Amino acid sequence: MNKILHKIYLFLILLFLYAPIATLVVLSFNASKTRAKWGGFTFKWYQALFQNEVILEAFYTTLLIALLSALFATIIGTIAAIAMNGMKKGSKAAFMAVTNIPMLNAEIVTGISLMLLFISFGMRFGFSTVLFAHITFNIPYVILSVLPRLKQMNPSTxxxxxDLGASPVYAFFKVILPDIFPGIISGFLMAFTMSLDDFIITHFTKGPGLDTLSTKIYTELKKGIKPEMYSLSTLIFITVLILLLLVNKTPKDKKNKKGSLQEEIIL
Amino acid sequence: MSNRLIDLVNISKSFGSSLILDEMNLYVQENEFLTLLGPSGCGKTTTLRIIGGFESPDQGKVLFNGSDIASLPPNKRQVNTVFQKYALFTHMTIAENIAFGLKIKNKSKAYIQDKVKYALKLVNLDGFDHRMPDSLSGGQQQRIAIARAIVNEPKVLLLDEPLGALDLKLRQGMQYELIRLKNELGITFIYVTHDQEEALTMSDTIVVMNQGYIQQIGTPETIYNEPENAFVADFIGDSNILGSIMLRDELVEILGVKFACIDKGFGENKPVDVVIRPEDVELLSPNETNLNGVVTHLIFKGVHYEMEVEANGFTWLVHSTKMVPVGAFVSIAVAPGNIQIMNKPVSEDEEATAIDE
Known part of the structure; x- marks a missing residue:
């Protein structure tokens, strides 16, 4: 009896979580233009999507920003994590708090403050401001996935x-890097995902003329909902889903189950 | 003088406001098994890390074969270290771990292969080449750590409590293993431990340290039989330490009873510390000597009985193969040669103030 209740409860939760997305996915295959009725299965919205040059350009921009920002954030974040790992307890905790705040901070606040910052530096809004913004909010995710790896390492390694004759640089690349590499990879994927589906911060830092997929969808929706947008949203959802699965798969922690990324982020 | 391999001259080191080593002087001879022994925080590991190059002394010289290496980084020193928690490279195979140092020195493939084989044989782990460190037991990992260090043919092998993480049985086995290795390799071992039994079993020379000061340097026999102060006596093995008065040469008054001893030169009526090992205390029938007491505790320890005897306000620890029941009245005798007289530790107060500064 109890078991059945458990299952019903779980089913309801999943239903509420995924029903909207499922609707979206279903509608993206709906041949009818109206949302109200099912007009048969079709791929035509997907076809239309891939013929829409504005969308494709937005897609290219999104990908480029995600890749570059994840790459820079991974390098900066990894170095920061190594430095933090070497700190004394007090200063490490302080840095940890400082790193956590941007992640918990409302995105709109981050977006507006970055916008104000760029204005005060007199920067022109465009590709570079979006890239800087994305690097900024991506760094904490990298730190959070690399730091547990470093903590697990034997400090004597x-x-x-x-001791065996390696120079510090050689020792880093031969001994430290391979040990923390899974953390770096999952940090990179996490950063990539975050950049890919960000809307608010991009919206405030992009300026006219530049669009990522999320901002593109937003402007298109204002003009009226086209079914291509369903298929685009579906594709974004599936991409992010796959990336998240990859992120969760990378840290194969046999010993330290607490080291999982999700728990660290919740903390 | 010629075979002094390492010479530590006036080494001082502090971390923040705490002084770890204070003007320490110590030399290590070639081909010696030297053990730094002391409680945690006594500076023994810091001393080892200074020799290994992982810490640099605030002042003083580290002479290696006569030249000062105090500022030389660890990768340029002719010493190798075996770390407490093995510190194997977990993503490399055993063979790769052992070959790590040789590859850096650009040795030929054939040479490296031979050396790895030889090292594995030396630590009795033939055929483990392609295993991963995680698949080995703690004792095996420790042997690999030793193999990884010795393939580089260091002049000195530094061992930082290498057996600390192993269980008792394994630890005893590894002690003999280490002695054998040292004899086969003919190199100097500097060993850090807080375990007095380990130190007594393996060492040629023991350096007893406490609070950044060397308390005594000597062979295991001298350290055990002739401790120089109460700290050493207490730290090495069980002992009865009694404040006493040296009446004159070869006569000491312990708990108001006169005992013959063999020490001279302490002066007359001088307060001293006396150490008597529990196995040197003889229990006789009451009134056979002037020191009478009663047995208050009795434990069977396997090889011997451990008893506590209350006599003249002092609880004597006694080890004997003869059992005396609790409540029995006895008298205590100690052979003159088994009474070890030590100066009162004037220096300990000085040390305490030096550390407070």
Missing amino acids: FEAAL
Whole structure:
């Protein structure tokens, strides 16, 4: 009896979570233009989507920004994590708090403050401002996925490499990097995902003429809903889903189950 | 003088406001098994890390074969370290771990292969080449850590509590293993431990340290039989330490009873510390000597009985193969040669103030 209740409860939760998305996915295959009735299965909205040059350009911009911002954020974040790992407890906790705040901060606040910052520096809004903004909000995710890896490492490992004749740089690339690499990869994927589906911060930092997929969808929706947007949203959802699955798969922690990324982020 | 391999001259080191080592002087001879022994925080690990190059002394010299290496980074030193928690490279195979140092030195493939084989044989882990470190037990990992260090043919092998994480049985086995290795390799071992039994079993020389100061340097026999102060006596093995008065040469008054001893030169009526090992205390029938007491505790320890005897206000620890029941009245005798007289630790107060500064 109890078991059945458990299952019903779980089913309801999943239903509420995924019903809107499922609707979207179903509608993206609906041949009828209205949302009210089912006009048969079709791929034509997907076809239309891939013939729409404005969308394709937005897609290209999104991908480029996601890749570049994830790449820079991974490099900066990894270095920051290594530095934080070497700090004393007090300053490490302080840095950790500072890193956590941007993630918990309302995106609209981050977006507006970045916008104001760029204005005060007299920067022209466009590709570079969006890229800077994305790097900024991506760094904490990288730190949070690399730091647990570093903590797990035996602190003597680096010294052991030096002891055996390695220079500090050689020791880093041969001994430290391979050990924390899964963390770096999951940090990169996390950053990539975050950049890919960001709307608010991009909206405030992009300026006219530049669009990512999310901002494009927003402007298109204002003109009236076209079914292509359903298929585009569906594709974005599936991409993000796959990326998240990858992120969750990378840290194969046999020993430290607490090190999982999600828990760290909740903290 | 010629075979002094490492010479630490006036080494001082502090972390923040706490002084870890204070003007320490110590030399290590070639081919010696030297153990730094002391409680945690005594500076033994710091000393080892200074020799290994992981810490640099605030002042003083580290002479290696006569030249100062205090500022040389660890990768340029002719010493290798075996770390407490093995510190194996987990993403490399055992063979890759052992070959790590040799690859850096650009040795030929054939040479490296031979060396890895030889090292594995030396630590009795033939055929483990392609295993991963995680698949090995703690004791095996520790042997690999040793193999990884010794393939580089260091002049000195530094060992930082290498057996600390192993269980008792394994630890004893590894002690013999280490002695054998040292004899086969003919290199100097500097060993850090807080375990007095380990130190007594393996060392040629023991350096007893406390609070950044060397308390005594000597062979295991001298350290055990002739401790220089109460700290050493207390730290090495069980002991009865009694404040006493040296009446004159070869006569000491312990708990108001006169005992013959063999020490001279302390002066007359001088307060001293006396150490008597529990196995040196003889229990006789009441009134056979002037020190009478009663047995208050009795524990069977396997090899011997451990008893506590209350006599003249002092609880004597006694080890004996002869059992005396609790409540029995006895008298205590100690052979003159088994009474070790030590100066009162004047220096300990000085040390305490030095550290407070």
